[in-house]
Amino acid sequence: MVKDVSGMDFRAVNDAIRAASGACELTGCCGQRFIAAGMADRDIVLRGTPGNALGAYLNGACLTVLGNAQDAVGDTMNAGRIVVHGNIGDAAGYAMRGGEILVRGNAGYRAGIHMKAYRDKAPLLVIGGAAGSFLGEYQSGGVIVVLGLDIGEKRIVGNFPCTGMHGGKLYLRSDCAGVRFPPQVTAHRADGGEMAEIEKILLDYCAAFGYGMDRIMRSPFTVVTPDTANPYRQMYVAN
């Protein structure tokens, strides 16, 4: 099904997706929120600019955005995949606990905020360009990768990355010379084993956007994890 959703309310858009059998393509998206929220078994291509909370609570559906996405993409998603061919707004992958979000361009502030893992669930967020400030804020699980491809003079990440991080892993394709991390995390250059792990993680990403793995892996990566020797103790109360 191909449907022009120009001027349609978000409820009507979601009703149209539910009514469709099989794959669908939505054209003329312009700000409709909550598209495909909670959906499990759909394959949806979106043209235009879908609104905030795209794929919120997504539960297995596959979304491809041929343009930019706005704020809070994949909010609390549980499973499935969201591929964004442009840039992504603030708070991408907010509290996601499963599935993957693959972005070709840049991410706004707070990408991967409060991302978590749960039992067999391990979410993945890959940003091809640069990430804004507060990347991985309060991250408690899952994996975030930032590649810094084609960003020119732009810094790979803004200020205050990994603030409050207490779980999961973050990979930055950079030596992170000028990046300041908080004292409760550790950052080190990826070793051979970790590079192999990163390569495995990026297989889908390279396939989605047609990138050669060699080009990406030619650069050093920095690995950030919480520092278990320096946990968040007595920040608010004695514990």
Next chain:
Amino acid sequence: MNVKEGQVRIPSGCAIAAVLSRDGARISGEQIVRAMGPMHDRSNGLGGGFAGYGIYPAYKDFYALHLFFDCRDTRKACEALLKEGFEIWHAERIPTRKLPAITDEPIIWRYFVSPMPSVLSDLQLDEAEYVVRTVMKINTGLKGAYVFSSGKNMGAFKAVGFPEDVGAYYRLEEYAGYSWTAHGRYPTNTPGWWGGAHPFALLDWSVVHNGEISSYDANRRYLEMFGYRCHLQTDTEVITYAMDYLLRRQGLTLTEAAGVVAAPFWSTIGQKTDPAERAVYTYLRTVFSSLLVTGPFSIVLGFTGGLMALNDRLKLRSMVVGEKGERVFIASEEAAIRAMEPEAEHIWSPMGGEPVIIRVKEGVEL
């Protein structure tokens, strides 16, 4: 009876948008109204408004005062007060369109005025300061009258309603300006009433704001020392007065004013490698510490010849900028920019505390 700050709490939202043509080409008000469509759900019908610049070319040398009145007697009293200090060159009802969506309308007039030179020399005040004092005097002293716009060759238009309806109500498609700002309101903490809708305008400054100002009382108390009276039961007006104080009275640049209201963290200032830059930010944070605006905000400040967009330093509200040819667009959501210009390019998000200043090119007659 309006419920006041502290007596009611309503959850947050709001939408802002703006457009400017760098070559000064006039843009119909219809275009900015269109921006608010895709962001409809960010408002709740308790306020919408717009500011247009370059919309009164025939009266561009006069202050355009837009006023709400509760009744005819108030209007008569207000006109008598105005005539004591101003020449009134033209006065009329602001044209509106009756709509079922817009109710409880006050009486809405505009006056194109100039302060009398004899009054100014008696008081030893410049024009702008006299206009500000008159606005404060009417808004705090004349019950039932409220000046909601007081600049030259610009005007604010606001009401209780959804912004699309407010635009239709004020017939904005009949105006053309080189820049516009817009707001859809979802009031936080305070009631929705006509005076509390955005933009908040004083002289040529106008502010549309999405957010919630935690520092409101600290900012308000500081500004009261300089004659600014916050009387609108909402937080945003304090930003307008702060901008007037910093830009007009203190003579700061826009970038410096942004460095006051959205001052970088001390740790960020400490990391600046250029000692001169570090000294400037230290100075601004120290001298104007009471005008630091905390809490989430994204604002667009309109002024003669330009716009400034600014986020709080933590960037707790969204803001997107784009352009097409000579036109620059700002909005809470990219979809709003696309509604104004489907082919908009170079879409990007400014960083928290990073002012985006757009001006009409030099030499273009406004």
